[in-house]
Amino acid sequence: MHPVRFLAVLTTLLTTLLLTSAVNAKVEPSAGDATKISDISYSKEQSKTALDIINKLGKRHYITQTLNDNMSSRIYDNYLRRLDGNKSLFLKADLEEFEQYRYSIDDTMNKGDLSPGYTIFNRYQQRLIERLTVTIDNLPAMVGAMNYERDESLEIDRKEMPWPANQAEADELWRKIIKSRVISLRAAKKEESEIAPLLQKRYQNQLNRVQQSTSEDAFQIYMNSMAALYDPHTNYLSPTTSENFNINMSLSLEGIGAVLQTEDEFTKVVRLVHAGPADKQGQLQPSDRIVGVAQGDGEIEDVIGLRLDEVVKLIRGKKGSTVRLEVIPVSAKTDDEHAMIEIVRDTVKLEEQSAQKKVLDIYHNDKLSKIGIIDIPAFYIDFEAMRKGDPKYKSTTRDVSKLLSELIEEGVDGIIIDLRENGGGSLQEANQLTGLFIEQGPTVQIRHSNKQVYRDGKRSSSRYYQGPLVVLINRLSASASEIFAGAIQDYQRGIVVGTQSFGKGTVQSLTPLKQGQLKITESKFYRISGESTQHRGVIPDIEFPAIYDKEKVGESSLDNALAWDRIDPIRHRRYFNLPAIMPELKAKHEERLKTDPDFIFLNAQLALLEESRSISSISLNEKTRLAEQEEDKAKALLIENQRRTAKGLEPLASLDEEDQDVEKAADEESDKADKEEEDEDEIDPLLTEAGHILMDALPVYGVKKVATNP
Incomplete structure (x- = not known):
């Protein structure tokens, strides 16, 4: 991650606008024709497609599930969550009426009968259209009657709350929701005269889209309420969605x-x-x-x-x-x-998408050291050029091999492979890239739904880079990145540092249906140690503070993600006894973090973020919210200025000044001349610390400190 973006991420993670409030206006249902909508129904083709989906999920998905009463109940809950996850539209009476479907969806679906799903969807449409119509009609009066000094609060997440008991409770909830949005606009310095028309336009746009809903929309939500129970990457794609798949x-x-x-x-x-x-x-x-x-x-x-x-x-x-x-x-x-x-x-320039190198100079133990950095943004290969026999076709492995040779000639003390934000790509390239750092051996195991295991790796012995190696990962390192990092860790070929990776360890394929397509999970990745990369990802040998919230980013944050497990390991070589020096490396790492201004700053910001996550409701008194916002800004400014003072930089008068600095630096980054001149404030602290860890590990590599060309 570039240092400018590193600071911007931290700023974004702490930037919150928690401004909400209240109004005394009572919302009455509109009696106009705008609330009326014709019920939609399913077709014979959709009925056949549902049976096709059930059949394919049962036969081809990686895990076996039976469409029975238990799954029926889960489909029912998931469907309601997808339609009204914030529990602001359905009423308690609706749920009492729908409860008859909880344990019968399996029976009806197995017959191709989709009527329970369509009955619920039509009620949802009715409730939403009524609510939007009432809101549009009453917005000017509601905004005009708002009391910004009233002490009340709004639950941030209503997923665990009950549905409104009656219309009056629903009206009260929406009064708070709408007031919350009004105060957000006031905080954004919107003119009072613009607020009601702006919200009316937003709700009218939403109403227009709702009134254009089709049977295809209902079918896709209903089917995915079942498919997603298998895992989050298994989805039904309607004919329209299929046309736009992978956009x-x-x-x-x-x-x-x-x-x-x-x-x-x-x-x-x-x-x-x-x-x-x-x-x-x-x-x-x-x-x-x-x-x-x-x-x-x-x-x-x-x-x-x-x-x-x-x-x-x-x-x-x-x-x-x-x-x-x-x-x-x-x-x-x-x-x-x-x-x-x-x-x-x-x-987006092609050359900027390829692996890039640079040399990082760091002072370690009062001695200047040169660290070779290879930044790999993705695992890419030009398959078409390769099939045509082009001897210069581009691929990750070919590019990295060249960069490695160049860095070795420059006399670097070791290599860092930077896989941060690398979402994966070609499995073939992950295997071949690993081959640049090991003599020979397997790199990955792939277990299919039929339980058969396929192994892949470097099949023949050849030259490889034997010097000191560190792999840097973060929460957005996924799939092929995890295979490479996991193999390097299992072979004890290099030290993996950073934060827990994404945890995407499954393989999907597309299969045609009567209508649309089904994206289905059929295989699972496993490391040569037998451990899956699924859900858990790769755990670094030395962990850095986590910038990304694991509750919101990563496989484990997704509903119904397949679990971590393990299969039989493969016998493999251990190149160095890295576990023996890990306690010493961790101790030195922790000692540096105590005095490193950037890491102190990062930990302080993450502590503030963790504090904010514990808040379950927010005040709807505008003065209270503004005071809390200013208090949060003051805390953030304090720790930012502590960092700047420690680095010999001028303190900021406000966070707005910091934002301007970040934007200016980002603009300068696009200028090639400025890009080459990085000052002290632009050094990536995570990359620098990875370099110190590499230098601490040099003794374990012995005479192989001097690299060998791959």
């Missing part, structure tokens, strides 16, 4: 460089493309949810509920143009907390 924002042409996916009604950032415009700008983060898009200085267009391809079209644009994204940050405590991010679109 991503990697934008090899012109855009912002972000991979997106749809989650409920939101467009969620999965990952950022290395060296892309969003990555360089530094504010957009994985798991942020995009709720609005604007072109340049234009008006924000609400994108909640839009199809993924429609959102992609709004975000894409010509090189040099500006797009503004309104997002709910991953650090947000409520969905009302929004941030504006401005990104200049650009071409």
Whole structure:
């Protein structure tokens, strides 16, 4: 992670807008025709498709589950959660009526009868349209009657709360929800006269989309309420969704460089493309949810509920143009907390997507040392060029092999492989890259749903880099990254440092259905030690403070993720006795952290973030909320200035000044001349500490400190 982005991540994680309030206006249901909607029903083709899905899940999924009463109950709960997860639309009476379906969904689904799901969906549509219509009609009066001094609170997460007992309770809940959004707009310095019209427009857009819901929408939600119980990567893709499957924002042409996916009604950032415009700008983060898009200085267009391809079209644009994204940050405590991010679109250059090298000079034990850094953003290979016999085809392994040779010629003391934010890619490349660091042997085991295990690795002996090695990972290192890091750790070939990796250890395939497609998990990755990378990921030998919240980012944060387990290990060589020196390495690492300004700062910020996570409700008194916000800002400013003072930098008067510094540095990063001149404040503290750990480990490598060309 670039140092500018490193600081921006920390700033984003602590930036919260917890402003909500209340109003005394009572909401009455509208009697207008706008609340009426025709019930939708399922087709014969959808009935056949449901049976096809049940059959394929039963025969081909990695785990075996039976569609029985127990699973019926789970489908029922999951379906309600997907429709009304915040428990703000259905009433207690609705749930009492629906309860008859809890243990009968298995019986009806096995017959191709989808009526329970459609009955619930139609009631959901009715409740939502009624609520939106009432809200639109009453917004001006509600805003005008708000009492900002009233002491009351709003639950941040209602997932464990009961549904409203009656209409009056539902009205009261929505009064608070709407007031929360009004105060958020007031805090954003919106003119009072603009607030009601702006909210009315948002709700009207949502109402328009709801009224366009089709049978396909209901079917997809209902089927995925079952499919997702197998694991979070098993999904039914409707015909429309199938057309747009794998739409991503990697934008090899012109855009912002972000991979997106749809989650409920939101467009969620999965990952950022290395060296892309969003990555360089530094504010957009994985798991942020995009709720609005604007072109340049234009008006924000609400994108909640839009199809993924429609959102992609709004975000894409010509090189040099500006797009503004309104997002709910991953650090947000409520969905009302929004941030504006401005990104200049650009071409994502192919060379910036490839592995890159640099030399890091650090003073270790009062001696200048040279550490070779190889940053690998993805595991890539040009399959087409390889099949055509192009001797210069690009691949991760070929590029890294060349970089290794160059660094060895430059006389580096050791190598750090930086896999942070590397979401994976080609399994073949993960295996071959491992082969650059071991003489011969297996690298991964793949266990299929039929329990057969396939092993892959470096089959013949050849030259390899034998010198000191550290692998740096974080929570966004996933899939192929985890295979490589796990193999290096199992062979005791190098030291893995950083934070627990993502935990994506499953393999999916697409299979056609009567209508649409089914993405189904059929295999699972295992390390040569027999341990799965699934769910647990790779645990570093030496752990750094975790920037990303494991409760929100990573496989373990996903509902119904397959569990970690193990199979038989493979006999393999241990290159060095790294466990023997690990206690000493950890002790030296901990000692450095006590005085390192950046790590002290990071730990202090993470402590503040952990404190905020324990809050279950927020005050709806505006003065109280503003005071709490200022107190949070003061704490953040204090620890930032402690870091700056320790590094000999000028203290800041406010966090806004820091934001300007980060933005300025991000702009300078795009300038090649400035990019080459990194001052002390731009040093990546995590990379530097990884270098110190490598130097501490030199004795265990003995005479092999001098590297051998691969």
